Amino acid sequence: MLRWILGGRDAQGTVEKSAALFIGEEQPKNCFTEMQVLKGHFDIVRFLVQIDDLRFASAGDDGLVLIWNVETGDCLLELRCHTQQITAMTSYSFIRGRNAHAALITASSDRTLSVSFTQASAEVCCLLVLVRLDVWLSGGNELCVWNRDFELQCKTVHHSDAGISAMVELPKNFIAAAMDKEIVIFKLSLSGSDIVVMAMRHLADHQDTIHSLISINDGLFASGSHIGELIIWDSVDWTIQAYEHILWEEPAGDSQSEVKLKQIERSIQHMSSDGEYIVAAVGSGLYVFNVLMKSVVAYRKMAHDSNVLHTMRLMSCSEDGSVRLWELQDLPLPAEPASSGFFGMFGTFGRSGKQTGPPAKKMPEIPGLRSLELIGDLIGHSGAVQMFLSFKEKGLVTCSTDHLLIIWKDGELQSQLRSLAVFQKLEENQKL
């Protein structure tokens, strides 16, 4: 592509690896035609949290928390309360008196939780706010329950060296927490003002470390592990509803495939769900699963050049520094029967269904399989895009290891808004 610039000497290695997925510069379906670069952090920005319709917070390894206005891109507030990197952040809105308060809870490697500087005894890896109970939980080596005044209510006894990496809220005051290969169900029992937390059950169906634990809807939650196991659980009785073992395989059927297989990253880094679909980031690929049909909808093994770090509503961001926008498209009639992927259905493991052949986007055996088509990509960051946050029509915020945040906006919409602002100002100045 740019060989003429590079003078032909510099190999286009990285470019060609994703040649199949190179969308080019013509992206009519990509509405993000305006960007605003936000500077303020001094280190990797890892977390973005939406506070309300207008504001969001960013936090990262520099221990800074910055509050931004998504419309103007102004930095509204700079919170300096941690001396080390921030490991978790969540927003917490509660009503005190008659006023709605918005609070941010951040956890850091310096073993403090802001905003209150509550001393935590161990590193906190995840935070969960239970709005219903007006308490919030911090998960690390132990599970702590705090009230909104940042008073420790209770905590569990010390667990094994594996700490809690993720938590989801379940009905009836239950909490599911991912601890290494297990999912532990905790129960919060309220007796008067006292809260007691106790472990109810250990679900040990994963073969490897659980990286991702999300809530799908009221009745289901999902977990994903390092070796590509995706399990959908019933929220009430904690039974397995569906089991997928995602195995990205090399297309080549030669003897080297065994070796290569191990090299392919298939860890489920992140999952997101809208209640119907689960979008899972598997290695550098994307995997869309229909919860109701309990079947795969679409997948793309090499959605990015590198590991996918975050997904949401058919958008994905990756270590390769780009955000990609996807669209589910119905496949045309099968042209060639081929599959590079293998899906171990519920209860089955192994590679019995392994097929050889060129990679294709279609798996004829699975009805309703659609293809995941790239409709646009956002290139701006020079480092891995850690996370993004969507403000719907107001834009998309991305944060990255290059210390920057970028707000991507719909240029046409912004232009119209600016026009309205112009006419409003004209009216104010009585020039209309």
Added chain:
Amino acid sequence: MIGSPDVVAFTKEDDFGDSFSDPCSLPEEFSVPLFAHAANANPWTKTSFAKFSRDFILISEFSEQASFVGHPPGSNYPKLNFVEDSKVVLGDSKEGAFAYVHHLTLYDLEARGFVRPFCMAYISADERKIMHQFQELSSGFSKASEFLKLGNRKAFANELEKKLKDLEYTRSVLHKETELQKMNNGCYSTQAIEKANELANVEKSIYEHKDLLRQITSYPSRKRKDVDFVQHETETPGDTSVIDDTLNINHSDKTVETESESRKSSYTPQLIKGKSAKCFDKRLKTMEELCNASFFHQTLEQLNIIEKSFRGDLCLIYTSQIDRALLSKQSVTSFLFEAERDSEYGGTSKDFSISSNNPTVPILNLSGEPLSLESYTTCIDVDHVKPGVESMEGRPESSTSDITQETSEAADTETKGSFSSDKSIEAFGGFSPSSLQANYFDGLERKSKVSIASASENASGSVAVPQRTSDGNLVPMDAACCIGQDGFIFEEPLVELAQECCGDTVVNQEPLSLLHGDPALQMDYILEESALAESPNMGLTFSELNTEEVAKITIEDVSDSTSFMSASTSSDRAASPFTYGSASTLKKKKKAGHSALRFIRQYPFAQQAIFCLLSGRTLVILGVDEGTVRKLVNALFIFVPNLGKYGETVQPWLSSPFQLTDLQRWKLIGLQRAASPAGSSILHSLNRYSRYISILDCDNKTLRCPPYKGTLVSHLADHRTQIKRGSTYFLHVQGMLTQLIAKAFLYTFCHHIHLPMDINDQGSVTSRRTNFLLQLGYTVEESKIVQYLSELIKQHYIQGSSKGANQSFCFNYTTSYLYKI
């Protein structure tokens, strides 16, 4: 108030009296223009009818009975009147000179009645200019006058304070002496009574001075329209130390202030002799002393501005004024392609002083084009102020007031050659000439006989002025009657009369008013001249100054004509000389026109490159050789919208990899291609951001950019263009861009295409916008240009000219193609 039609311009002949030895002996037509000193001598001898070729400003002190205020000789109670300035138009059709005269009075403790009347006059051969520009002249001179008066009030208050200290000290000394006398000689001894009387006088004097101080410090601080002045007047006059503080804040010229401050604080009171000295014993203060030095310099700057803005033909002034007025209404769009003009007429003197501090280097650097002589003079003009000022500052304290004043005038660009020298007329009012004066007169009378003779001859000519008035050829006007009354202006001066004038008067002499006919006044004039000649030291500096002046005048004359020339060939505002910054960028732009012309002839894909710039897509010019890259940047920067006052949106040479934020900042980047690791990371950044940029590779002569189809840019950059000159091409470009801006303006402010008909109507707005642009006749690509300009206009309008720190950056997802030569 002055109502009588005095002839205003008092000019002084050169101190080398023999150059005017016997002008009567030759008829007018045979008189040879005076060599060497001609420019410095009588400025009215140059042209046939009006005897001066250029307008000039004259500052002069004069005595005028009617203008006497306060402290008349008989009364002894001092009362200050704060007199409004008076503005009159005067004319002398014989000399072909017309003047706007601005009278003002300054306070001087040593002057009679504490006032010294001055006038500042703008003298031009063009009557219509004076009449039609009366308002503008008036406001300009009022500003200058306010500077003077404000500084004067402060200086006067300072002076009064010093005087009061003296008096109080004197009183204490006298008091002691009186006591001593009483002790020694008894209460009723003559000495004691004498001392007591003296003491009483001092007491009275203290009372009077205190009253004066109260009056001057309680000067009503009026509200003025000028922001500058509000700033200056914010001090509540009453505490002079406060005044000094504000001065320190307001003016960069701190050294002067602190100096006076220290002088003031370390001031040791002096004993005032019983018979207080008459003012004639002392030299009169120079204007710089009368007004605070910094205010004086501000005045000079203001006068410079006035001169520059009224220089040249009336048509030109009209054009530039209309231009300015129109442009001020176009602030919504003018930032796009026009040099920003922040210093309007009478722009902030602060800016001015900044530019005059380091004027030459950047401007001279740009003057490679034949047309740019103008900028050369601009810097000359700026420079011009400096030597005078320096010499003034460097002058030892012992210098006589008149010389200092004249030098200060010499510092003013336009008063050269017309040094008015009747500053001390008032002092010579003839009431009580001091013995010193008499001595001077005795000593000098012989020497200056010729001049006296010519002056007395001339007296008849000057007497004729009011007669002509009765003929109706010359109408005295004052502020009230000349505004908007064209009828008063004579379309054609009568030829016969003009001839007659030429015939019966001597050309090389300045017109003299009735007052000047007074031999005593003439005497005074001569006195000063001779005093000048007698002081060898002063004479030297003066002649040095003169030669400088001559040289400068010749340059300026040339420059003036070029400025006219350029004004007639171009519609730009280069002729408005008071915006140094923008003039320089304009120069730069004209020069760029030449490079741009070469570029479009040389590169067939010039249109695509220009399209990129106009549509806001960053163009990166990549090359090994810095010179080549810079040349290309120079050729293309005139197409960058919203270039910025200092060209902030252009980075002519970059040798480090650029960041994403740089794309936001710069729209035209010259980038070094290097074989180093840094070079490869540069290439990497180019590769990464390739969708946001177009790349012009000047080594391989390729351009990678989105396609462009359309006629708009091909009109702008036709490689078969017949235009030969760079400046012409630049103007062509300006014209085209102006059309484009007009469309962008229309597009931006047509609200029916932007406002949604109802809620959730975004889609129809989009289609309406697109259709509107298509109806304007633009292709899809050209629409992008208009849209980009429109976005810039909107952002500029919403945020004001101050660029928000967080600009967003718009782009399109379009395929790029590689163009080759």
